[in-house]
Amino acid sequence: MTTMMEPMAKGAPPIANDATAAALLQTEDTQETSEKASKKRCCGFCSCCCFEDVDMAKGYNVLGLGRGGVVMSNIFLASALIHLACDEIGGIDPETNQCTNEQGATTHGMRPSTLITNIAVISGLLAAFFMPVFGAVIDYTSHRKLLGVGSAVFLTLIQATQMATNSTTWFPMAVLQAIAGFVYQIQVVTTYAYLPEMARFVGQNLMNNFTAIFTMSQFASQATFNIVVIAISIAVSLTTVQTAMASQAASVVWCIVFFTVGWRYMPQRPAKHVLEKKQSILTAGFRQNFMTAKAIWTKFRVGLKWYLLALIFAEASAAAITSVSVVYLNDTIGLTTTQIGIFFLIALVATIPGAKLGSYITHATNPNTSWKLSQLTLLITLVIGAFTLENLKGPKELSYIWGGFVGVLLGWFYPTENLFFSMCLPKGQEAELAGFFVYCTQILGWLPPLLFSFLVQADVSQKYGVIVSAFGFVAAILLLSCTGSWEDIVAEAERNAAVDLTGSSADLDPNASTVKEDVHKPSDDEDLDA
Numbered sequence: 468m469t470t471m472m473e474p475m476a477k478g479a480p481p482i483a484n485d486a487t488a489a490a491l492l493q494t495e496d497t498q499e500t501s502e503k504a505s506k507k508r509c510c511g512f513c514s515c516c517c518f519e520d521v522d523m524a525k526g527y528n529v530l531g532l533g534r535g536g537v538v539m540s541n542i543f544l545a546s547a548l549i550h551l552a553c554d555e556i557g558g559i560d561p562e563t564n565q566c567t568n569e570q571g572a573t574t575h576g577m578r579p580s581t582l583i584t585n586i587a588v589i590s591g592l593l594a595a596f597f598m599p600v601f602g603a604v605i606d607y608t609s610h611r612k613l614l615g616v617g618s619a620v621f622l623t624l625i626q627a628t629q630m631a632t633n634s635t636t637w638f639p640m641a642v643l644q645a646i647a648g649f650v651y652q653i654q655v656v657t658t659y660a661y662l663p664e665m666a667r668f669v670g671q672n673l674m675n676n677f678t679a680i681f682t683m684s685q686f687a688s689q690a691t692f693n694i695v696v697i698a699i700s701i702a703v704s705l706t707t708v709q710t711a712m713a714s715q716a717a718s719v720v721w722c723i724v725f726f727t728v729g730w731r732y733m734p735q736r737p738a739k740h741v742l743e744k745k746q747s748i749l750t751a752g753f754r755q756n757f758m759t760a761k762a763i764w765t766k767f768r769v770g771l772k773w774y775l776l777a778l779i780f781a782e783a784s785a786a787a788i789t790s791v792s793v794v795y796l797n798d799t800i801g802l803t804t805t806q807i808g809i810f811f812l813i814a815l816v817a818t819i820p821g822a823k824l825g826s827y828i829t830h831a832t833n834p835n836t837s838w839k840l841s842q843l844t845l846l847i848t849l850v851i852g853a854f855t856l857e858n859l860k861g862p863k864e865l866s867y868i869w870g871g872f873v874g875v876l877l878g879w880f881y882p883t884e885n886l887f888f889s890m891c892l893p894k895g896q897e898a899e900l901a902g903f904f905v906y907c908t909q910i911l912g913w914l915p916p917l918l919f920s921f922l923v924q925a926d927v928s929q930k931y932g933v934i935v936s937a938f939g940f941v942a943a944i945l946l947l948s949c950t951g952s953w954e955d956i957v958a959e960a961e962r963n964a965a966v967d968l969t970g971s972s973a974d975l976d977p978n979a980s981t982v983k984e985d986v987h988k989p990s991d992d993e994d995l996d997a
Contacts, residue, residue, distance in 0.1 A: 523665050524677050526732025528684050529725050530658050533619075535688025536721025537626065537651065540714045542811055543696060544629060544644065545583045545793045546804040547711030551637035552579035566798055575638055580798040581923050584916035586641055587790040590648025591913025598909055599752030601653050602902055605660045606739045607751055615657040616730050622650045623722040630715045633708060652909065659905055661733060686815065688725075692717060693812045700805045707804040759903050762968045769951030770891040770959050775907050777943035778884070781842055782908040784939030785880060787915035788849070788873065791936045794919075799929045800856055800866055813867050814874030821878020828879070833953040834887040841883055842940040845876040849937045853930040891956050893964040900968060915939060 518524035553559050553566035555574045566579055577585060605611045625647045632640045666674045696717055700710040742751060763772050796802045796810060829837040852869040859865060888904060915936035922932040950956060 518677060518680075519669065519673060521665070521669060522732045523661055523734060524669070526729045527658060527661055527665065528677075528681055528729075529732065530654075530729035531681055531685040532688040533722050533725030533729060534651075534654070535685045536692045536718045536725070537622065539689050539692045539696070539808075539811070540626065540718035540721075541644070542693075542789070542793060543711045543714035543804055543808060544632065544640075545790070546797050546807055547632060547708045548582055548637055548641050548644070549579055549794065549797050550707045550804075551632070551634055552582050554634060555579075555637075577920075578924055580794050580929065581920040582641060583790050583794050584920045584923075586645045586648065587787070587916035588913045588920065589645035590652075591909070591911075591916065593645075593649035594652045594909045595911075595913060597649070598652060598656060598906060599756055600749055601752075602656060602906070603748050603752035603755070605657060606755075606902075607742050607748055609735065609737050611657060611660055611736050612730065612733055615654065615733065618650050618653040618657060619722070619726040619730060622647060622654060623719060623726065625650065626715055626722060627719045630712050630719070632711055632715070656902070656905055658733075659901060661736075662901055664736070686818070688721075690812065690815055692721065693808055693815070697805055697808045697812070700808075710804045756903060756906060759900070759968055762966065766963050766966050766968075767891075767959060770956030773946050773950045774887055774891050775904075777946040778888075778904075778907050779910050780939035780946070781880075781884070781943035782939075783911040783915050784937045784943075785845075785877070786908075786912050787919070787936045787939075788877075790916055791919050791933055792873075794923075795853070795856075795929050795933055796866060800859070800863055802863055802866065806864065810867055810870040814870040814877070817871045817874025818878030818881075821875035821880075822882050824875065825879030825883050829883055829886065834883055834890060835947060835950060835953055835956065838880070838883045838887050839944050839947050841876060841880040842944055845873070845880060846937050846940040848872050848876055850934050853933040857928070857930050891960050893960050893966060893968070911939070 518528065549566075550559055552574050556572040556579065557567040559566060572578075601614065604614055625643050628643060629640050629647075665677070669677065696710065696714045699705065699713050699717075705713060742748065746754070763775065792810075793807060796807050802810065825837060825841060828840060832840075848869070852866075852873070856866050856869060892900060915938070918938070919929075919932035919936045922935060923929055951959070
């Protein structure tokens, strides 16, 4: 579902300077790597594997592998939940693979086609309202690793429980999925919290390389998982529900292996900030976000302010592509679970040439113009696909072409988004604002699925739901049109380098955010208790 989907090719939030920025603008930063990170050097491909012997980087990369399996498993589960909901009110037409509900019958007060988007709405609302609380736990306590391990265990247990998805348990499993989407976001935010410390420890040049590897590793994990599940489904001729069970079983293996190894590498961290007198941990995160937003609104009038406003809307629509397209392909086009898996595999692979296309266009224009063009093109592609596929006379597999175009454009969209962010920030505060960046991507994540559900529940064609869910791109383009010139945006970032945008109280100690010796070797008492 959308809130459990780290969108394809997005990778980690830009820290210090995104790897894409280095590739596109060819910046020459001679910042030296930390002495510790240089003790053990690998060369060539081996350097990608050992991460200069920085255990925190190894752990972060392995955790991304685990999340890759969880992300892809939910595509297969979503299709199964739709089929089971249809079975309860009329069944599936074996010829068209579509729900036979023609009288608008509902189950549990909703149409089967709105089940997945309603799950996304609930997960999105939970993330929007409660993520600052968990962010405060990360920043104001020393329980960051405990939160990460706990969310990993909880998520694994949910995935394991969903292996029992069938005609009698599907609705409780759908409720669990809404909870799982929120738990997944906790896992993501907790993991991302290590990025600023990692960036300071290894330096900008190495961090650029690490960021690229993190993205490629999670891409490989998603693609591998998808191929494995599709191959099993075809080889054994599994049904839709059986494929979902196999997918959940595979994701449990992914979680146990990669989450266990990944969190074993991640070190315990002290509190970064101290709570002010009479301040509650429940409100500290909201206050910090408010102070950060206030500082950005008053100090950054031509760049960062408009970027973050656009980010809220653009991310909402981009993230909704997953949940909405699963419903549309399943219920309107009639693709099988395996075919939907192939659709997303094609989209995933297509992000690679998309990143190259984005690099070329950004170099020819600027990140602002390029990001607007990527959104406009993505919007047009979604509209054309929604109107064309519904009346498609040829094989249903022609929808794969649409998946390829969407993948290319997402591969252009996300790196450009990260590049824009890294360039409009005041130098030296990229790491501190990574958490605020992540929160902005979650604020309206619930709105496009809600609009889709509302239209479908009102018996409006799903193609219009797909189009309306992409409204965020229009809002984002309009907001980006309020920025100054690219030169003014960069100059503003340089001019406000001394402005404190964190909105947080003083550090607990001067070295609280500096990675110490425990970044290298995990001790036995840090092992994940299986």
